[in-house]
Amino acid sequence: MHDATLLHALLLGIVEGLTEFLPVSSTGHLILAGDLIGFNGTKAKVFEIVIQTGAMLAIVWEYRTRFLRIDWPLYRNLAIAFMPAAFIGLALEHAIKALLFRPVPVAVAFIAGALVILWAERRNHRVRVERVDQMTWLDALKVGFAQAFALIPGTSRSGATIIGGMLFGLSRPAATEFSFFLAVPTLVAAGGYDFFKHRALFSSADLGLFGVGLVAAFVAAIACVRWLIRYVASHDFKPFAWYRIAFGVVVLVTAYAGIVDWSAG
Numbered sequence: 001m002h003d004a005t006l007l008h009a010l011l012l013g014i015v016e017g018l019t020e021f022l023p024v025s026s027t028g029h030l031i032l033a034g035d036l037i038g039f040n041g042t043k044a045k046v047f048e049i050v051i052q053t054g055a056m057l058a059i060v061w062e063y064r065t066r067f068l069r070i071d072w073p074l075y076r077n078l079a080i081a082f083m084p085a086a087f088i089g090l091a092l093e094h095a096i097k098a099l100l101f102r103p104v105p106v107a108v109a110f111i112a113g114a115l116v117i118l119w120a121e122r123r124n125h126r127v128r129v130e131r132v133d134q135m136t137w138l139d140a141l142k143v144g145f146a147q148a149f150a151l152i153p154g155t156s157r158s159g160a161t162i163i164g165g166m167l168f169g170l171s172r173p174a175a176t177e178f179s180f181f182l183a184v185p186t187l188v189a190a191g192g193y194d195f196f197k198h199r200a201l202f203s204s205a206d207l208g209l210f211g212v213g214l215v216a217a218f219v220a221a222i223a224c225v226r227w228l229i230r231y232v233a234s235h236d237f238k239p240f241a242w243y244r245i246a247f248g249v250v251v252l253v254t255a256y257a258g259i260v261d262w263s264a265g
Contacts, residue, residue: 006212008039009047013213016051017058017220021180021228023117023159023240026055028106028247035260046201049191050210054217056187059180061218062225067184073133074181077140081161081178082185084144089151089190100153103255103262109154110248117241120163128169132178135170142168143178147186154251156244157186163237172232180225 015033019026030048034040039047060067066074089096099105129135146164150157158179165175195202254260 006209008037009209009213010216011037012039012047013051013054013216014220016048016213017055017217017222018224020052020055020217020221021059021158021183021224023113023156023162023237024244024247025110025113025154025156025159026052028110028154028251031262032250032254032260035254040261042198043201045194046198047206047209047213049194049198051213051217052187053191054214055221056184056191057214058218058221058225059184062222063180066181071133073135077135077137077178078181078185080137081140081144081147081182082189084141085148085151085186086189088148092151096151096153101262103251105152106154106262107248107251107255109152110244110251113155113159114241114244114248117159117163117237117244120167121236121238121241123167125166125172126169127171129174130171132174132181135174135178139165139168139170140178143170143175143182147182154248157183159237159240172236173229176228176232 012030012033015029016026019029031040034044100109129139143161143165146168147157147161149155149164150160161179161182162172162175165178166172170178251260251262255262
């Protein structure tokens, strides 16, 4: 990671923290930011593990009382919701990287996700589940399959789980909160898997950069989560949909202008 600076680490940590829990695809933003500042490649993927951990720890800290409470239904639902993406991801990892980390599929995923959000927001939203603790195991499984769509680059894990949850009858706050909770096992598993694959690339010389990136992601994620909880109380997700469409256009323009390598995911 010798081509990165503390400023790069700070910037990418903030980008991760602000986008991980919004329905806009943190991966897409990290690819764009990393390419624009000239920090990509295998070492950058290692750094992503660190900053995603920072974002995940923000959820653990923000909801520490809830996680430390013995809440078996919540733990059960998180385990169930985690399974679809885990199994599908392991089975299709190589195909996804080979076929979908390209400009057109990424742009299509951004725009298609936006259209799904706009369609979901126009539907008559019938709420069956007002709070996370009212979710059944079947509700969790449905959200888990929705999260599996986020394996497609540019889709957004949080977007898939929040909008999927709403389509399956969760209230907007419940869908958003469960998306936060589900991020913990998902990011822990993904980070652990990537760490094992790239463990030889971790170096004590990078601890300063890791520390800056992790703290930046942690602080930015806490700010984002607190803002989003207030936002969903009285707003919909349409602005994020229009942003996604604009970002999809950015993907195509930067790719065909040779500015960003969107196959570097």
